[in-house]
Amino acid sequence: MLAIKNIFLxxxxxxxxxxxxxxxxxAFPLVLLTILALIFGGQxxxxxxxxxxxxxxxxxxxxxxxxxxxxxxxxxxxxNIEGSEDSRWFQFYQQKSDQSAEEFFSQEKNLLEAGDRxxxxxxxxxxxxxxxxxxxxxxxxxxxSNIAADVMTGIISEINREINIAEGNVSRDQLLTTTSRQIxxxxxxxxxxxxxxxxxxxxxxxxxxxxxxxxxxxxxxxxSMRSRGILxxxxxxxxxxxxxxxxxxxxxIVLSAVQVLLIYSWSxxxxxxxxxxxxxxxxxxxxxxxxxxxxxxxxxxxxVKSRExxxxxxxxxxxxxxxxxxxxxxxxxxxxILGLIVALNPMTxxxxxxxxxxxxxxxxxxxxxxxxxxxxxxxxxxxxxxxxFSWNPGSES
Amino acid sequence: xxxxxxxxxxxxxxxxxxxxLKAVDRISFYVKKGQIFTLLGPNGAGKTTTxxxxxxxxxxxxxxxxxxxxxxDRIAGKEKExxxxxxxxxxxxEKVKVKEMIKMFSSFYKKSLPVHEILxxxxxKDKENSYVENLSGGQQQRLSIGLALINDPKILYLDEPTxxxxxxxxxxxxxxxxxxKSDGKTIFLTTHYMDEAEKLSDxxxxxxxGRIIADGTPEELIDNLGQxxxxxxxxxxxxxxxxxxxxxxxxxxxxxxEEISVYVQDLSTALPDLINWAExxxxxxxxxxxxxxxxxxxxxxxxxxxxxD
Numbered sequence: 001m002l003a004i005k006n007i008f009l010x011x012x013x014x015x016x017x018x019x020x021x022x023x024x025x026x027a028f029p030l031v032l033l034t035i036l037a038l039i040f041g042g043q044x045x046x047x048x049x050x051x052x053x054x055x056x057x058x059x060x061x062x063x064x065x066x067x068x069x070x071x072x073x074x075x076x077x078x079x080n081i082e083g084s085e086d087s088r089w090f091q092f093y094q095q096k097s098d099q100s101a102e103e104f105f106s107q108e109k110n111l112l113e114a115g116d117r118x119x120x121x122x123x124x125x126x127x128x129x130x131x132x133x134x135x136x137x138x139x140x141x142x143x144x145s146n147i148a149a150d151v152m153t154g155i156i157s158e159i160n161r162e163i164n165i166a167e168g169n170v171s172r173d174q175l176l177t178t179t180s181r182q183i184x185x186x187x188x189x190x191x192x193x194x195x196x197x198x199x200x201x202x203x204x205x206x207x208x209x210x211x212x213x214x215x216x217x218x219x220x221x222x223x224s225m226r227s228r229g230i231l232x233x234x235x236x237x238x239x240x241x242x243x244x245x246x247x248x249x250x251x252x253i254v255l256s257a258v259q260v261l262l263i264y265s266w267s268x269x270x271x272x273x274x275x276x277x278x279x280x281x282x283x284x285x286x287x288x289x290x291x292x293x294x295x296x297x298x299x300x301x302x303x304v305k306s307r308e309x310x311x312x313x314x315x316x317x318x319x320x321x322x323x324x325x326x327x328x329x330x331x332x333x334x335x336x337i338l339g340l341i342v343a344l345n346p347m348t349x350x351x352x353x354x355x356x357x358x359x360x361x362x363x364x365x366x367x368x369x370x371x372x373x374x375x376x377x378x379x380x381x382x383x384x385x386x387x388x389f390s391w392n393p394g395s396e397s
Numbered sequence: 398x399x400x401x402x403x404x405x406x407x408x409x410x411x412x413x414x415x416x417x418l419k420a421v422d423r424i425s426f427y428v429k430k431g432q433i434f435t436l437l438g439p440n441g442a443g444k445t446t447t448x449x450x451x452x453x454x455x456x457x458x459x460x461x462x463x464x465x466x467x468x469x470d471r472i473a474g475k476e477k478e479x480x481x482x483x484x485x486x487x488x489x490x491e492k493v494k495v496k497e498m499i500k501m502f503s504s505f506y507k508k509s510l511p512v513h514e515i516l517x518x519x520x521x522k523d524k525e526n527s528y529v530e531n532l533s534g535g536q537q538q539r540l541s542i543g544l545a546l547i548n549d550p551k552i553l554y555l556d557e558p559t560x561x562x563x564x565x566x567x568x569x570x571x572x573x574x575x576x577x578k579s580d581g582k583t584i585f586l587t588t589h590y591m592d593e594a595e596k597l598s599d600x601x602x603x604x605x606x607g608r609i610i611a612d613g614t615p616e617e618l619i620d621n622l623g624q625x626x627x628x629x630x631x632x633x634x635x636x637x638x639x640x641x642x643x644x645x646x647x648x649x650x651x652x653x654x655e656e657i658s659v660y661v662q663d664l665s666t667a668l669p670d671l672i673n674w675a676e677x678x679x680x681x682x683x684x685x686x687x688x689x690x691x692x693x694x695x696x697x698x699x700x701x702x703x704x705x706d
Binding site: 002003005006007009010013014017018228229230232233234235236237238239240392 | 452453454474475477478480482484486488489491492493497500501502504505506507544548
């Protein structure tokens with residue numbers, strides 16, 4: 001136990017005595033959070049509101065919700081939102097009665113391009129059994145536009161569920177119950193409080209620091225000590241590898257806890273956020289995220305032996321993982337190879353899960369995926385580490 | 398002849414391979430308690446692998462190890478409690494103070510000497526609050542020996558302890574090693590420096606290509622050469638046919654691009670012959686030195702190559 005404590009203290013002292021480590025591991029996440037909040041928020045603590053245009057088909061004005069055409073149902077949903085506390089989230093724009101759909105769409109498209117709208121929903125004329133497709137127009141590169149698209153996609157899924165009910169798959173009683181529940185959930189996310197860009201960023205920055213601690217710091221320290229023969233010297237004593245592992249892991253856990261507290265305190269003090277990060281589920285999920293990062297780190301250490309290569313590989317792994325996961329900004333609109341990376345990236349699911357748990361906005365991926373995908377990565381990394389990891393730098397004669 | 402009770406370590410048929418390379422090829426030897434034992438060999442001879450097996454850092458593929466009279470499959474935690482190690486490559490952790498480093502290593506053992514005693518032994522009392530990376534090369538090496546002494550070990554493995562040190566620091570370290578021997582420690586030394594091996598060793602094993610090729614005290618090994626004197630001089634670009642004529646005159650001759658060493662029994666006849674040859678060949682005898690053979694010559698004789706090749 002004393003050996004573990006001393007290894008922990010050794011890493012902690014190095015952290016506290018090295019000004020570069022202090023900056024990069026403790027101050028930099030706060031700087032990054034501030035910069036991103038200022039860039040994406042425009043001003044500190046700014047609340048998000050989505051400006052969404054709804055382009056209705058011209059025939060829709062005569063369609064009522066009971067007809068179960070898309071337009072009628074959406075019209076009813078929008079009216080419900082506008083009449084509720086959720087209206088703080090959304091500003092809807094609809095065409096005037098004397099305006100044609102195409103004319104309104106053209107006008108709103110210009111506003112979308114100019115940045116005055118976050119999203120356009122173009123509702124089809126269709127009704128059951130062939131309701132048609134809703135076109136969603138978003139502004140490329142706009143984080144809020146992407147978030148708005150995610151939120152509206154969720155609402156449309158609910159509408160589809162209602163259409164399914166209307167088709168007779170589910171009883172009308174269930175429809176009312178389900179619709180009511182859905183409104184309650186939306187109210188819980190939106191009516192009790194709206195979220196700011198900083199609140200959106202805080203879980204992302206926390207996850208980013210875990211990724212840096214688990215991959216960059218852990219891998220950097222172990223590979224440096226491994227290649228310089230320091231670990232070999234340790235293991236020429238009765239010290240067991242598991243004791244060393246426990247010591248450095250304790251350091252990573254304490255460092256991560258300090259980072260979380262610093263990020264939370266900073267964002268509360270400067271940006272006046274109101275997130276409850278101290279609930280048990282969120283704490284457990286953070287621990288899970290840290291374990292995933294640490295296991296990724298050990299996978300790198302297992303596959304890459306030289307100290308120089310390790311640095312290159314960790315950078316090549318952490319930054320794409322961070323930037324293509326939604327940690328800093330929305331990436332759900334990405335397609336092709338980038339979209340595939342987003343879909344395979346465990347950080348995508350971890351950050352979605354963290355934001356969902358904090359009630360920032362509903363996760364676009366399911367709870368099951370938010371657990372399963374990182375778990376698969378963790379299991380794979382641990383399996384590779386068990387097979388390939390070595391505390392020694394390599395064979396020597 | 399020693400009995401098994403006075404042996405610190407005895408190994409038989411020790412073997413270790415890396416793929417098709419036999420790094421250690423069924424070697425056997427023993428180390429007597431309280432002696433300084435030296436393993437000599439060029440790079441790649443298998444010294445480091447042998448030592449690392451005995452330090453418990455590597456596992457042998459085959460062979461038997463007896464550690465202070467106890468047969469063991471491998472050197473593990475129990476044996477490591479009695480082993481002190483100074484590795485060939487000593488790298489230091491940044492931002493750690495000397496005292497903290499000693500305390501940390503102390504915590505790895507069940508029993509350890511007090512920090513102040515270690516600091517006094519290696520003359521670093523005034524540096525206890527210095528960062529390790531700020532110590533001089535000699536001080537860092539003394540600290541490494543201090544770390545090897547923390548558990549008051551029965552046997553110390555010192556792998557190239559003076560490599561990279563200045564002459565004064567080397568001599569200081571020799572004094573420290575001799576003092577440790579006086580304290581009754583068994584010391585297992587590997588070194589490239591022949592003068593170091595000759596000065597410190599009670600017994601020497603010479604290793605090449607994974608095998609032990611000779612052993613004895615330094616004096617025995619040198620005497621076994623059968624030559625009393627060595628004449629060294631600069632090669633000065635000497636080539637055939639003059640070089641062949643020189644080899645006819647002196648059958649035991651070693652050369653490299655810079656220097657020629659001639660091994661002779663009787664200097665009174667060998668030296669005039671050499672001068673006559675030089676006059677005939679119109680060769681200038683620069684940097685001429687006459688000396689006694691040393692372990693380097695033994696090594697050259699046995700392996701045909703220098704220790705640093």
